[in-house]
Amino acid sequence: xxxxxxxxxxxxxxxxxxxxxxxxxxxxxxxxxxxxxTFAGFLLAYGSVxxxxxxxxxxxxxxxxxxxxPEGTHAPLIFVSIMTFILILSSVTMVLxxxxxxxxxxxxxxxxxxxxxxxGIAFLSCQAWEWxxxxxxxxxxxxxxxxxxxxxxxxxxxxxxxxxxTGFHGxxxxxxxxxxxxxxxxxxxxxxxxxxxxxxxxxxxxYWHFVDLVWVFVFTCFYLI
Amino acid sequence: MSNEAVLHANIGEAHDVHSNHQTHHHETFITKxxxxxxxxxxxxxxxxxxxxxxxxxxxxxxxxxxxxxxxxTSFPWLEDILxxxxxxxxxxxxxxxxxxxxxHGTVLVFFVLTAGLSGTFANFLIPLQVGARDMASPFMNxxxxxxxxxxxxxxxxxxxxxxxxxxxxxxxYPPLSALGDTSPGSKIGMDLWLISLALFVVSSLLxxxxxxxxxxxxxxxxxxxxxxPLTVWAMLFTAILGVLSFPVLFSGFILLIFDRNFxxxxxxxxxxxxxxxxxxxxxxxxxxxxxxxxWFLGHxxxxxxxxxxxxxxxxxxxxxxxxxxxxxxxMVGSLFAIATLSFLVxxxxxxxxxxxxxxxxxxxLLTLLIAIPSSIxxxxxxxxxxxxxIRFSPGMLFALGFVSMFISGxxxxxxxxxxxIDIHIHDTYFIIAHFHLVMGVASIFGMFAGVYHWFPxxxxxxxxxxxxxxxxxxxxxxxxxxxxxxxYTGLAxxxxxxxxxxxxxxxxxxxxLNKSISIVVIITFLTQFLFIINxxxxxxxxxxxxxxxxxxxxxxxxxxxxxPGHGNWPGEIPxxxxxxxxxxxxxxxxxxxxxxxxxEESGHH
Numbered sequence: 022x023x024x025x026x027x028x029x030x031x032x033x034x035x036x037x038x039x040x041x042x043x044x045x046x047x048x049x050x051x052x053x054x055x056x057x058x059t060f061a062g063f064l065l066a067y068g069s070v071x072x073x074x075x076x077x078x079x080x081x082x083x084x085x086x087x088x089x090x091p092e093g094t095h096a097p098l099i100f101v102s103i104m105t106f107i108l109i110l111s112s113v114t115m116v117l118x119x120x121x122x123x124x125x126x127x128x129x130x131x132x133x134x135x136x137x138x139x140x141g142i143a144f145l146s147c148q149a150w151e152w153x154x155x156x157x158x159x160x161x162x163x164x165x166x167x168x169x170x171x172x173x174x175x176x177x178x179x180x181x182x183x184x185x186x187t188g189f190h191g192x193x194x195x196x197x198x199x200x201x202x203x204x205x206x207x208x209x210x211x212x213x214x215x216x217x218x219x220x221x222x223x224x225x226x227x228y229w230h231f232v233d234l235v236w237v238f239v240f241t242c243f244y245l246i
Numbered sequence: 247m248s249n250e251a252v253l254h255a256n257i258g259e260a261h262d263v264h265s266n267h268q269t270h271h272h273e274t275f276i277t278k279x280x281x282x283x284x285x286x287x288x289x290x291x292x293x294x295x296x297x298x299x300x301x302x303x304x305x306x307x308x309x310x311x312x313x314x315x316x317x318x319t320s321f322p323w324l325e326d327i328l329x330x331x332x333x334x335x336x337x338x339x340x341x342x343x344x345x346x347x348x349x350h351g352t353v354l355v356f357f358v359l360t361a362g363l364s365g366t367f368a369n370f371l372i373p374l375q376v377g378a379r380d381m382a383s384p385f386m387n388x389x390x391x392x393x394x395x396x397x398x399x400x401x402x403x404x405x406x407x408x409x410x411x412x413x414x415x416x417x418x419y420p421p422l423s424a425l426g427d428t429s430p431g432s433k434i435g436m437d438l439w440l441i442s443l444a445l446f447v448v449s450s451l452l453x454x455x456x457x458x459x460x461x462x463x464x465x466x467x468x469x470x471x472x473x474x475p476l477t478v479w480a481m482l483f484t485a486i487l488g489v490l491s492f493p494v495l496f497s498g499f500i501l502l503i504f505d506r507n508f509x510x511x512x513x514x515x516x517x518x519x520x521x522x523x524x525x526x527x528x529x530x531x532x533x534x535x536x537x538x539x540x541w542f543l544g545h546x547x548x549x550x551x552x553x554x555x556x557x558x559x560x561x562x563x564x565x566x567x568x569x570x571x572x573x574x575x576x577m578v579g580s581l582f583a584i585a586t587l588s589f590l591v592x593x594x595x596x597x598x599x600x601x602x603x604x605x606x607x608x609x610x611l612l613t614l615l616i617a618i619p620s621s622i623x624x625x626x627x628x629x630x631x632x633x634x635x636i637r638f639s640p641g642m643l644f645a646l647g648f649v650s651m652f653i654s655g656x657x658x659x660x661x662x663x664x665x666x667i668d669i670h671i672h673d674t675y676f677i678i679a680h681f682h683l684v685m686g687v688a689s690i691f692g693m694f695a696g697v698y699h700w701f702p703x704x705x706x707x708x709x710x711x712x713x714x715x716x717x718x719x720x721x722x723x724x725x726x727x728x729x730x731x732x733x734y735t736g737l738a739x740x741x742x743x744x745x746x747x748x749x750x751x752x753x754x755x756x757x758x759l760n761k762s763i764s765i766v767v768i769i770t771f772l773t774q775f776l777f778i779i780n781x782x783x784x785x786x787x788x789x790x791x792x793x794x795x796x797x798x799x800x801x802x803x804x805x806x807x808x809x810p811g812h813g814n815w816p817g818e819i820p821x822x823x824x825x826x827x828x829x830x831x832x833x834x835x836x837x838x839x840x841x842x843x844x845x846e847e848s849g850h851h
Contacts (some may be wrong), residue, residue, distance in 0.1 A: 035377075035822060036467030044382035044459040051455050055489045060498030062542070066512065066535055074530055165508030178530045181510040185501065 048226045055232045057194075060235050063189065064242055067182045073177045074140050076169035080244050083160075083167045088150055101244050104147040105236065112233045115201075119226040122219025127208060130219060133165075134205045137229065141198040153186070160184075183239025183243055193232045200225050203231050281392075283384035284812040287368035288391050290704060293697070295395060296362020297778065300690075302402075303353035308771050312345040313338040317748045331410060340745050341430055344413035347433070347743065349405065351416030352439070356446055357401070357552040359689050361394045367554055367696050368457045368481040370704065374803035375475050377466025377820065379813045381767050382459040386452045393449035397442045403843060404438035406820025412439040413745065417544065418512035420536050424505040427522050437506065438501055439534035447492045447499075453494075457485035466802070468822035472578075473839065475801050475826040476571065479578050480557020483585040484550050491546035491589070498539030505531070512536075534599050541592035549588040553581060553694020556623060559645040561826075562699050563627055565799045566633025566642035570827035572626045580626075587616050597665045598672045613663035620656055625648065631701040633706075639797070640714030641699030647722050648691040654726075655684025658733065673743070676736025679729045687725045694718075694777070701781075702796050706809045707788030713780040717773060724770030728763050735759065800838045801826050 032039045040047065071077055080098070089099035121129030155167040159166035162184050165175035204225045213219045282288060302330070309328075312321065320336035327333075332342035369387065373380055381387045404411040413431025414422040426433040452535070461482045479563040481742050506696075513536045514528035564571040571577060593601055593609040627649050636642065658680040662668045671677060694717075701709050740753050747753040747760065795804040802822070820840040828837040832848055 031470070033471050033474070034467075035469035036466040038463040040462070040759060042463075044463045047459040047462055048382065048386075048455040051458050051486075051489055052451070055451060055455075056492045058490050059493035059497050062494040063501075064496070066501060066539065069535055069538075070512065070530065073532065162504065163511075164321055176530050177511055177528075181504070181512060185504055185510070189500070 043220065045220070045224055046227070049227050051065070052104055053227065056235075060186075060189075060238070063182075063186050066237060067186060067242060070182070071176075072179050076171040076173055076176065078165070078167040078175050078179050079170050080246075081208070083155075086154060086246060098244055100151065101240065104144055104151075105240055107140055107147065107235055108144045108233055111144065112230055114140060115226045115229045119219075119223050122213070122222040125214070125217075125219065127214055130208050130213075130222060131205065134201055134208065134222075138198055138201045138205065141194055141201065141229075145191060145198070148187065148194075152187075153187045155180075159233075186239060187243065190232070190235055193235065193243070194198065195226075197229050197232050200228060249403035277529065281388060283380070283388050283416070285369045285373050285381050285384065285387060286704070286810070286812075286814075288387055289366045291391050292361055292369060292394070292598040293510050294365060295391075295398065295835070296358050297781070298356040299353050299362065299398065301774075303350050303358060304771050305775060306346045306350040306353070308768055309338060310343055310350070311764040311767040313343055313745070314747070315761040315767075339468050342411055343741075343745050344415075344429075345405075345410045345431055345435075348399070348415055349411050350825040352412075352443075353401065354686065355416060355551070355725075356443065357394075357398060357546065359686070359693075360450065360488075360547070361446070363551065363689060363693050364457075364481065364484050364554045365391070365394065365453060366693075367452070367477070367558060368485065368699075370700065371475075371558075371803065372457055372460050372481055373464070374539045374703070374806065374810075374814060375478050375801050375826075376461060376464060377469055377802050377822065378464035379815070379819065382464060383456055383457045387456050390456065393445050393452065397445040397449060398436050398443065401754055404435045404442065407438065408436050409433040409435055412434040415611045416653075417537075417540055418502070419540075420502060420505065420533050421517055424502060424513055424525075425517070425519065426506070427519050427524075429679045437503075440503055440506075444496065444499055447496045449494050450488050454488040456488065457481055459525045461485075466819045466822055469802075469839075472575070473822055473825045475557075476560040476574070476577055476581075477554075477557040479581055480553045480560075483581050483835050484553045485552050487546045487553070487585055487588060490551075491543045494539055495543035498543075500537055501539075502536065525776060534596070537596050537599060538592070541595045542589075544595065545592040546588045548681070549584055551685055551689045553585070555689045555695075556581070557650060558692055558699070559648045559695045560623075560630075561801070562641050562645040562695050563649075564827050564829065565699075565797050566639055566645070567631055567639075568635045568829045569630055569634045570829050570831070572629040572632075572826065574827060576622050577609065577626055580622040583619035584616060587612060587619070588785075591616065594663060594668070597668045603665070610663055614660065616663075617656075617660055620652075624653055624656070639698070640709065640711055640718060641695045643715070643718045644691045644695035644698060647718065648688050648695060649690055650722070651683050651688035651725065654730075655680055655682070659684060662837035671736055673741055674736035675732040675742055678742050679732035679736060682729050682732075683725070687729070691721075694721075697781070699797070700803075701784065701788075702791045703803055703806075704790050705785050705788070707784050708791060708796075709784040709788060710780050713776050716785060717776045717780070720773040721770060724766050727766045728770065731759050731763060795838075798836050800828060800836055802839060805838065805840055 025080075034043070038047070053192075082097070085095050085097045085103055087094070087096055087103075090096065114133045118130050118133035118137060121133060154160075160180045162181055163177060165177045165180040167175045167179065169175055204222055207213060207221065208219075213221060268723060269563075271848055278284075279287065283290070291587055293708075309324075312324070322336040323337070324333035324336050328342070332345075338346070340636055369381070372378070383648070400410075408446035409430040411431060412418065412423070412435045413429060414436070418436070422428050423432055426436070452664060461474070461478055465471075504510040505512050505514055511531040513533050514526065514531045517526040517528060518524070542639070560571055560577060591609055591613045593605065594613045597606050597609075600761065658676070662671055662677065698709055701707070735753075735756050738756075740747065740756060744750075747758055791808050794806070797804070802820065805820050807816060822839045823842045824837065824839055826839055829835070831837060832846075
């Protein structure tokens, strides 16, 4: 791929990519835009239902436990903050993997990919624990044991949206982990070394960062607001 | 990265697209016709699958028109063919009627006019007209077709389940669509409907990403964006609309699936079901929410259907008037304006939902703004025709038919875009008349125009012109005879989706009118078989094309061999030196895009 450009280069004149990227990356960016709209649809639906409700449970009261905590612990949003931190860390290691790919440093790519995969698995495990915990407290699709702020019975769409949207995000993390595992196998098989570039890692990275970014919005909408 | 390099990395050495001997790699029946990765073959797969669906969807309309036109007549053979569920005692049953109208709408909107139209022509024309050997990712392109195919199989299966296919209208509004107890069609038929359309969204996404990446990245040397034929511009905007609007429908569907199966209340609140005499516990949801999510796709969707037809019509009109298209940049700009506005008008489908009138006025304003780019397009088509040396080829006739339908149906859009008028005509036959003319018939005409015009490139043969002329005139007259009277019945207040109008004092007067519409529907439907027979007959028996450029056209697809192989051009991909519409320039009939600018040539870009 030629990356040498002069001021005279006619980027849109045909015969070359106007953004100087191969088609896969163009597709990935458009896919991410498309997926943005999917999540936007979900979050706007959540917002519209929530703001038409008379009252809503308080996130600080709902998400206030963490694993192995003694009964009666009040630790609002501590556990989810750890989850979020793990996911952000996994984005850092993904950046490092992409960076190592630029330098054709296979060893560093492998190391950082493994760390990213572990981060993803850790996040999914945390989510699994949180879901299980909430389930045992009586929350599930169609069931909400948590009272609204004003003391009325909990709005059932609180849990409906929570499980649907965090579940949809979790599914994205899951596929991201799968993609990264495939990338790891391809790296170990020297597929990219033979190709001479690690562009695939970059595209997987785009997806991973996107999933991370979406979490920031999901996190904000469900835990903070 | 160059076109060659992209393709090389993709198809791999085995295909060796650079070779002049394209026959040397063996293709089995399976790789050539079934799991083909050649964009031309995939486009034919889309076209023929679309034709099958068009026959099914059209046949359904004939069946429910039998009920509307002849509510008191019994057709015993209907029960013989369709069985008791659909046509007990020779009458279409109410459940059968609603299933027919629902599947008619779903199938024609999604399978015929989305997949059949842009799947066919985006696939066929984009690589050929921008000068690429294939799509950016031929593999994803193949997947796109097969997802569409499986979606179709599931929809077809839903027609045969015991409780019948979904029957709550193609828009699938909850709570009717969310609760199995409300109607037989809302049981398993609705689950299959949702699965089918979810797969369809995947198909559309895979296709759309490919079209965008191909247009942006794989144009041949010299093919700048402003030298692209308008077809390609239209396909680009169509693909962007699809990629950005279908996902919202997808999220809407997921919430609906949860409401149906997992006890959630996203769209449900305060519901009592009479058939089972139960009050439902669901609370807090909003049925209107679904409408917002649905129409956020639903409105761009009508432009996903329109734009490819507009692009092809522009191209066909220019070629067949031997004149440059009037206002190329204005055409591109109006496509862009329509695509942008299409995201901002969805609530004009919801004026009577209790929408805040102030919000309604904003949506009315944005809706009426679409009239501007639409009129730009219409006037540009008409001015292109002005003093042209018009060749009335079948493709051209259908292109003109498209313009006629687009004007007739578009003008009524200005009526119902106004919230105040819409309150009167909402859910009446006026709406049916409007959208069938402007979106349904117009786009089908665009599709026919495209098939007749590019058939020589697709199969290396011509279609029979006489049959095409008969097909055109009967279809044009038939379409007007069917939909024009519906404006009047609609204004008189005749609501859509009713099973039998003869029992209503107010609508009894339309009995003869309904009967005549139904007769025209049958004639027009049967005439389409003339096209089908012509199409398949011409594939094998049509007059052979002897010149690579039978229409004397400027665009790149006509620089390929008469029957191009995989890779499209046997040698190098030609370079492009000019725009696609240099017709009649400096007294020369046509100058292909591959001709370098001459020293003496008048102003060029």
